[in-house]
Amino acid sequence: MDVVGRYNVVVTGNEAGPVVLLAHGFGCDQNLWRLIVPQLAERYRVVLFDHVGSGRSDVSAWSAERYSSLDGYADDVLNICRELDLRDVVLVGHSVSAMIAVLAANREPERFAKLVLLTPSPCYVDDGDYRGGFSREDVDELLTALESNYLGWSAVMAPVIMDNPDRPELGAELTNSFCRTDPAIARVLARTTFLSDNRADLAKVTVPTLVVQCARDAIAPREVGQFVHDQVRGSELVTLDAVGHCPQLSAPDETAGAIVAFVSGR
Amino acid sequence: MTCGPGDLPGRGEIGADLPELLEDSVEDLYDNAPCGYLSTLPDGTIVKINATLLRWLGRERDAVVGRMSLPDLLTVGGRIYYETHFAPLLQMQGELGGVALELKTAGGARWPVLLTATVTSDAEGRPRLVRTVVFDARDRRAYEEELLRARDEAERERDRVQRLARTLQQTLLPPVLPDVPGMQVAAYYHPASLDQVGGDFYDLFPLTGDTWGFFLGDVSGKGENAAVVTSLIRYTLRGAAVYDPDPAGVLRHLNTVLYQAFEGTYPRFCTVLYGSIRPDGDGAVMTLAGGGHTPAVVLRADGTASLLHLRGGQLVGALPEARFVVAEVRLAPGDAILLYTDGLTEARTGVDSWYSEEDLRDELSGLAPPTASGVIDAVNRLLVGLGAGVEDDTALLALSVPSRESGRA
Numbered sequence: 001m002d003v004v005g006r007y008n009v010v011v012t013g014n015e016a017g018p019v020v021l022l023a024h025g026f027g028c029d030q031n032l033w034r035l036i037v038p039q040l041a042e043r044y045r046v047v048l049f050d051h052v053g054s055g056r057s058d059v060s061a062w063s064a065e066r067y068s069s070l071d072g073y074a075d076d077v078l079n080i081c082r083e084l085d086l087r088d089v090v091l092v093g094h095s096v097s098a099m100i101a102v103l104a105a106n107r108e109p110e111r112f113a114k115l116v117l118l119t120p121s122p123c124y125v126d127d128g129d130y131r132g133g134f135s136r137e138d139v140d141e142l143l144t145a146l147e148s149n150y151l152g153w154s155a156v157m158a159p160v161i162m163d164n165p166d167r168p169e170l171g172a173e174l175t176n177s178f179c180r181t182d183p184a185i186a187r188v189l190a191r192t193t194f195l196s197d198n199r200a201d202l203a204k205v206t207v208p209t210l211v212v213q214c215a216r217d218a219i220a221p222r223e224v225g226q227f228v229h230d231q232v233r234g235s236e237l238v239t240l241d242a243v244g245h246c247p248q249l250s251a252p253d254e255t256a257g258a259i260v261a262f263v264s265g266r
Numbered sequence: 267m268t269c270g271p272g273d274l275p276g277r278g279e280i281g282a283d284l285p286e287l288l289e290d291s292v293e294d295l296y297d298n299a300p301c302g303y304l305s306t307l308p309d310g311t312i313v314k315i316n317a318t319l320l321r322w323l324g325r326e327r328d329a330v331v332g333r334m335s336l337p338d339l340l341t342v343g344g345r346i347y348y349e350t351h352f353a354p355l356l357q358m359q360g361e362l363g364g365v366a367l368e369l370k371t372a373g374g375a376r377w378p379v380l381l382t383a384t385v386t387s388d389a390e391g392r393p394r395l396v397r398t399v400v401f402d403a404r405d406r407r408a409y410e411e412e413l414l415r416a417r418d419e420a421e422r423e424r425d426r427v428q429r430l431a432r433t434l435q436q437t438l439l440p441p442v443l444p445d446v447p448g449m450q451v452a453a454y455y456h457p458a459s460l461d462q463v464g465g466d467f468y469d470l471f472p473l474t475g476d477t478w479g480f481f482l483g484d485v486s487g488k489g490e491n492a493a494v495v496t497s498l499i500r501y502t503l504r505g506a507a508v509y510d511p512d513p514a515g516v517l518r519h520l521n522t523v524l525y526q527a528f529e530g531t532y533p534r535f536c537t538v539l540y541g542s543i544r545p546d547g548d549g550a551v552m553t554l555a556g557g558g559h560t561p562a563v564v565l566r567a568d569g570t571a572s573l574l575h576l577r578g579g580q581l582v583g584a585l586p587e588a589r590f591v592v593a594e595v596r597l598a599p600g601d602a603i604l605l606y607t608d609g610l611t612e613a614r615t616g617v618d619s620w621y622s623e624e625d626l627r628d629e630l631s632g633l634a635p636p637t638a639s640g641v642i643d644a645v646n647r648l649l650v651g652l653g654a655g656v657e658d659d660t661a662l663l664a665l666s667v668p669s670r671e672s673g674r675a
Contacts, residue, residue: 027350031358095350134342141343147414148366148378148407149347179351194346216309218337219349243309245349249357250308 003083007049007076008056011084013041018113018263019086020044023077025095025119026193028179029055032094035252036259043264044090049080051097053185064188070096070196074103081111088113090263095119095219095245096193098228103198105207115209116259119245120228121220123197130199133221139194146186202231209235210262212247212255219245236262302379302400308393310335310353319400324372336398341368341376352381356396360385366403366410378407428460435463438496443470446478448545449665452638456649456660458609464659465492466607467500471507476544479507482605482663483538483559483582495534498527503540513540513555514590517582521557524583535583539576539605549598549667555590557582560608563627565641567600567669569634571627574603600635602666609660610645613652621652638664 022033030048050057066072093101098120105112124132209232213225229237238258242251302319337345344367356362361384369377383398443451465485473479485492506519528534541554556576565571576591613621641664
């Protein structure tokens with residue numbers, strides 16, 4: 001299968017503008033960008049995709065081995081850039097994809113013009129003096145919460161959800177489909193997301209970087225955003241007056257504004 | 267008001283008393299509903315909460331309203347789930363139902379609940395408040411945990427069975443085929459099921475001097491009973507081959523052993539091809555004895571293929587005195603022979619059609635010159651193409667004499 005099918009790649013917006021590649025985070029799929037895409041699309045060529053195992057990606061391309069480390073996902077991002085021949089890319093990574101973006105940019109810095117790290121955390125688990133905000137037990141508790149909520153996930157319904165997202169008559173069954181993942185895949189992704197430690201990768205970033213955080217975010221608290229800002233040399237930090245982990249939903253105008261100012265500014 | 271079952275009015279009596287029975291206080295209906303109610307601002311801050319939920323949480327209204335947010339009431343793991351799944355979905359859909367999370371009570375206990383939420387908007391469509399209903403799910407969660415435990419247990423058990431079947435299968439097949447001077451040999455085993463030991467078998471081993479023995483066959487049935495028979499067959503054939511140079515004699519010996527071993531209990535028999543092969547000039551001569559088995563395919567250097575029928579050969583182990591038919595085949599340089607089991611030739615190709623021996627012969631003709639590994643690769647591709655049509659195990663064993671050009675292996 002080609003990259004467009006494998007990652008459900010969607011290209012939209014101003015063809016003449018710079019390329020802005022949006023990488024969604026843990027939990028849902030590219031639909032999470034939908035409130036800011038219109039604003040970005042006026043100026044930029046916007047490229048959206050689903051990580052393998054999420055949304056409408058090709059689930060058969062998923063393997064526990066490849067996707068038990070963020071490197072597998074970073075590989076995919078570079079793969080998309082190569083196959084679509086994207087150059088001078090502005091890579092925007094939300095949540096776990098912020099670290100995926102860091103890994104991809106460190107591997108092929110010449111490919112990327114700028115990085116935007118949206119509510120990033122290089123390490124969710126506390127370690128010595130470092131406060132990620134969570135303990136190993138908390139992560140186990142999350143896995144339990146995932147398990148409880150996927151009892152309703154039905155293997156029988158999955159093909160319907162994957163194949164017919166545009167058929168409104170299936171609306172009732174399709175509710176929640178943006179954040180629906182095969183439980184086995186969700187479990188591995190949760191572990192990969194919350195147990196990875198990419199603190200050492202931050203200092204290796206050479207691409208101009210913007211860190212965007214929310215004033216109140218239970219997943220990526222402000223001291224973690226500050227840590228990322230301190231570690232990435234020359235980075236800018238913007239703190240949005242927003243609550244939660246998904247400012248592209250809770251404060252779309254401010255989020256799009258911060259991205260535009262960074263991409264088009266200077 | 268309180269009333270026991272005995273005080274409930276009968277069907278015909280509702281009428282004049284109805285206004286009195288109806289709950290006239292909306293406040294009371296809200297506060298003491300059999301579920302928790304919660305209203306939050308879009309940022310999660312709790313602005314209204316009912317008495318039922320406060321009771322479950324063990325908290326005072328003043329300590330909650332305006333001071334805590336919905337995620338504050340959850341376990342840490344639940345909070346992550348809330349921020350990464352619940353909140354974004356609610357923002358995108360405007361409503362969300364049946365999310366299983368755990369409340370953390372003031373005393374530190376966990377209280378499993380199901381949350382259902384809707385967003386109310388102002389005149390301009392901006393989200394104003396989120397209304398959330400909280401259902402007590404303690405019993406349900408206990409039951410679900412039982413189900414999850416049972417499922418995990420079943421998955422572990424299945425892994426164990428598959429591992430056992432795989433290990434057992436390996437003891438019934440040679441781990442690697444030996445090198446036969448002047449020949450090329452290749453084999454393949456295609457299990458139809460990961461859970462069961464198959465009933466197909468093959469082997470290749472040195473006899474006296476430059477002669478080699480080999481066999482391939484299929485036991486009736488599968489699973490652990492078939493494994494017992496396969497094991498017996500393998501060691502009997504290898505034992506008999508050492509002292510009886512006549513392939514038909516080796517099969518007669520096997521027939522006696524099988525017939526006696528399972529007589530009267532549970533009849534077990536097999537179909538088998540047993541042969542010996544020795545160098546002959548620039549080629550090899552093979553003597554092949556058949557007991558009711560599908561015909562081998564002889565492939566010539568020029569690409570022609572034919573079926574080697576051993577008609578009249580009977581099942582091994584079914585009758586006290588069985589008849590076996592012997593044929594002699596000379597393999598010239600570039601020739602090959604393929605032995606296979608009927609998993610391949612009984613594969614389903616349609617509702618009423620099966621892959622036949624003739625289909626196989628035609629498929630393999632044109633391989634010029636055929637080599638043992640080339641033949642196995644070709645059949646392998648065929649098996650992949652037949653996919654789910656292959657309902658039985660399939661064993662393959664191929665022997666070839668290298669062509670003059672490629673020299674002797």
